[in-house]
Every structure is written in C-alpha cells, then in structure tokens.
Amino acid sequence: MIALAQSVNVARAGDLVTVRAPGFGFIKAEALARLKDGRSVRVDLELEVLPGPGGPATAQGRQTYVLSYDLWEERFAVTLAGSRPRSVAYLTLTAAEAWCLEQLTLPVSALGRLASEPFWVRLGYRVLEADAPSADNGGEFTLRGLVDALSRRRRNEPLTDVVEAGPFRLSQR
Numbered sequence: 182m183i184a185l186a187q188s189v190n191v192a193r194a195g196d197l198v199t200v201r202a203p204g205f206g207f208i209k210a211e212a213l214a215r216l217k218d219g220r221s222v223r224v225d226l227e228l229e230v231l232p233g234p235g236g237p238a239t240a241q242g243r244q245t246y247v248l249s250y251d252l253w254e255e256r257f258a259v260t261l262a263g264s265r266p267r268s269v270a271y272l273t274l275t276a277a278e279a280w281c282l283e284q285l286t287l288p289v290s291a292l293g294r295l296a297s298e299p300f301w302v303r304l305g306y307r308v309l310e311a312d313a314p315s316a317d318n319g320g321e322f323t324l325r326g327l328v329d330a331l332s333r334r335r336r337n338e339p340l341t342d343v344v345e346a347g348p349f350r351l352s353q354r
Contacts, residue, residue: 188203188346191351193352198286198351200228200285201282205306206278207308208277212224213298216249217252219250222248223245224248224281224309226285226304227242227243228286229302229305230346231290231301231347232295236294240293240295241287245263246259246281247283259281298350299349299350305344308340
C-alpha cells in the first residue's frame with residue numbers, strides 16, 4: 182500500500198533517521214484480541230529506505246517487541262527485545278505504537294547517497310506466533326501441549342501490513 186507522505190514523517194535526529202507514522206497501527210484485530218485475552222504478543226517492525234516507490238531497500242532496520250496488556254489498568258506494556266532490552270508500561274494503545282516506532286531508527290550513514298537525495302520509506306509489521314509450541318521440553322509431547330495446539334484457531338491470512346511513503350529528503354542539520 183502506498184501512503185501519502187503526510188501520513189509518515191521522516192526526520193534526522195543527530196546521526197539517526199527516525200520515523201513517525203500516526204496512522205500506522207499494528208495493535209489491532211487479532212493481536213489486540215490476544216492481548217485482551219491476557220496473552221503477550223511479539224511484533225517485528227521493519228523500516229526500509231528505498232530509492233523510489235517499490236524499489237529495492239538501500240538500508241533497513243528491524244526491531245522485535247513483546248507487548249502485553251494490563252487488564253485491570255487497561256494499559257499496554259512494551260519490551261524492546263534484543264541485546265539491550267528496554268521496557269515501558271502504562272501506555273495507551275496509541276502511545277505504545279508510537280514508542281515502538283521511536284525505537285526503530287537507522288544510522289544516516291546507512292543511507293549512502295540517499296542521505297542527500299530524495300528517497301522513499303517502507304514501513305512494515307509482522308505479528309509473530311509468541312505462543313507457538315516449542316521444543317523446550319526436550320522433544321516430549323504433553324497432553325497440555327496437544328490441547329493447546331489443537332485449540333488454536335487457524336488464520337486465513339498473516340498478521341502483517343506494509344506502507345510506503347515518500348519522497349522525503351533529510352535536512353542537513
């Protein structure tokens with residue numbers, strides 16, 4: 182899907198490229214239902230810089246987040262997964278999505294020649310199966326694991342979305 186440049190904002194913050202996309206929601210539909218059922222949800226967000234619409238990525242960044250929902254407070258908590266995990270809590274849905282996008286940055290140097298030329302961005306998300314059966318139990322099957330696996334509803338389509346916007350130009354601050 183191609184979005185209007187006004188729905189996505191790209192800026193330079195020191196040596197980093199940041200993105201804001203108020204209309205780009207990923208805590209919705211089945212992911213939101215899972216959270217309100219008390220389950221955590223893992224989400225991958227990806228930011229790619231393109232020389233033009235539909236083009237190949239010149240630079241890309243990806244972050245994985247673990248989301249949870251406090252049923253009593255009706256607020257979200259987000260943990261940035263990885264080698265330097267960070268967490269925030271007591272966020273509204275909009276604030277949780279915005280915090281995730283704030284953590285998704287690219288070094289300006291990764292853009293190469295596009296740092297001084299117009300470029301497009303592709304922003305996407307993918308909800309991961311956080312509660313899929315694992316082989317952590319030494320490969321043994323359990324009755325509980327079987328019941329859990331058989332009781333899951335099958336989705337007809339993956340929980341993903343992608344938006345492209347542009348053209349953008351970085352300010353030379």
